[in-house]
Amino acid sequence: MVENRHKELGLSDEKVLEMYKVMLLSRRIDERMWLLNRSGKIPFVVSCQGQEAAQVGAAFALDRENDYILPYYRDVGVVLTFGMTAKELMLSGFAKAEDPNSGGRQMPGHFGQKKNRIVTGSSPVTTQVPHAVGIALAGKMEGKDFVTFTTFGEGSSNQGDFHEGANFAGVHKLPVIFMCENNKYAISVPIEKQLACENVSDRAIGYGMPGVTVDGNDPLAVYRAVKEAADRGRRGEGPTLVETVSYRLTPHSSDDDDMSYRTSDEVAQAKTKDAIITFGAYLKENGILNDDLEKQMNDDIMKTVNEATDYAENAPYAKAESLLEYVYEK
Numbered sequence: 526m527v528e529n530r531h532k533e534l535g536l537s538d539e540k541v542l543e544m545y546k547v548m549l550l551s552r553r554i555d556e557r558m559w560l561l562n563r564s565g566k567i568p569f570v571v572s573c574q575g576q577e578a579a580q581v582g583a584a585f586a587l588d589r590e591n592d593y594i595l596p597y598y599r600d601v602g603v604v605l606t607f608g609m610t611a612k613e614l615m616l617s618g619f620a621k622a623e624d625p626n627s628g629g630r631q632m633p634g635h636f637g638q639k640k641n642r643i644v645t646g647s648s649p650v651t652t653q654v655p656h657a658v659g660i661a662l663a664g665k666m667e668g669k670d671f672v673t674f675t676t677f678g679e680g681s682s683n684q685g686d687f688h689e690g691a692n693f694a695g696v697h698k699l700p701v702i703f704m705c706e707n708n709k710y711a712i713s714v715p716i717e718k719q720l721a722c723e724n725v726s727d728r729a730i731g732y733g734m735p736g737v738t739v740d741g742n743d744p745l746a747v748y749r750a751v752k753e754a755a756d757r758g759r760r761g762e763g764p765t766l767v768e769t770v771s772y773r774l775t776p777h778s779s780d781d782d783d784m785s786y787r788t789s790d791e792v793a794q795a796k797t798k799d800a801i802i803t804f805g806a807y808l809k810e811n812g813i814l815n816d817d818l819e820k821q822m823n824d825d826i827m828k829t830v831n832e833a834t835d836y837a838e839n840a841p842y843a844k845a846e847s848l849l850e851y852v853y854e855k
């Protein structure tokens with residue numbers, strides 16, 4: 526990587542180190558979730574591994590005090606940046622009452638936390654997209670200056686919800702950032718069988734908005750693209766489609782066997798581009814990170830992950846009497 530690229534983006538050494546810390550925390554939480562799942566302690570994992578750079582790069586480009594985010598299930602890096610904690614994510618993994626996302630009722634990955642303006646999503650993929658558009662419309666009507674940021678997979682960009690949401694946002698020039706996290710697979714379906722166009726971002730022109738494809742393993746490239754999109758939205762110029770290209774390093778979920786549709790060689794090849802390694806190397810080349818600091822950072826993160834795990838494992842489940850809370854009838 527070119528030296529000091531972050532400075533050109535107005536990012537300080539401290540800021541990029543903070544970005545790296547959140548990427549690393551996301552990875553370590555995810556790795557712990559897999560261990561807990563395989564040892565029979567938590568029922569389900571859907572991973573962020575391979576997408577942390579895109580998630581953290583994007584979330585750092587937003588206004589964390591003001592903007593609304595409508596993430597999809599892999600976005601551990603996005604929600605951590607917006608203020609959700611490791612403990613809260615673990616409470617969700619263990620499905621405990623104190624889980625802020627759903628009080629232990631939903632699968633992990635259905636992020637929602639009102640105080641951090643993380644808008645809860647539903648299980649049918651891409652339903653968060655029209656919600657993001659609706660919130661942006663409300664903001665525009667009320668004269669607010671926030672943008673909404675929503676993410677989805679490239680497979681999900683084939684759903685009607687994406688096209689309807691993008692069209693409406695384009696027509697009404699709404700401040701929405703549509704970010705497609707292209708990880709090359711939709712469960713077992715490879716990218717070549719998902720799209721006839723080359724890039725997901727090629728679709729933007731049909732909805733009258735700019736579309737860009739960036740390296741999803743490069744948090745600075747993603748930061749730049751999302752910052753430009755946010756500035757554009759705040760200036761009243763409308764939505765942007767950002768596509769980040771990386772690779773899903775784990776199976777689709779803890780219930781998937783990826784070796785039935787891809788090879789270990791392909792995964793090993795993708796791991797050579799893992800941003801945890803390449804961005805770490807960039808920070809070292811620029812004198813921002815060294816071996817001692819890296820060890821210290823890893824130790825701190827493991828302490829956080831261990832404490833979160835212990836807390837969540839020992840926390841109570843929701844009381845049976847609370848079963849019908851938040852359930853509404855017509």
Ligand SMILES: Cc1ncc(C[n+]2csc(CCOP(=O)(O)OP(=O)(O)O)c2C)c(N)n1
Pocket residue numbers: 599648649650677678679680681682708710711712773777
């Ligand atoms: C409407 C709908 N169809 C199918 C599913 C089942 N499903 C869950 S995730 C997924 C794959 C999505 O792939 P992609 O959008 O590329 O996201 P990724 O998991 O690769 O990040 C599918 C088919 C669903 N949840 N909702």
Ligand SMILES: [Mg+2]
Pocket residue numbers: 678679680706707708709710711712
């Ligand atoms: Mg995908």
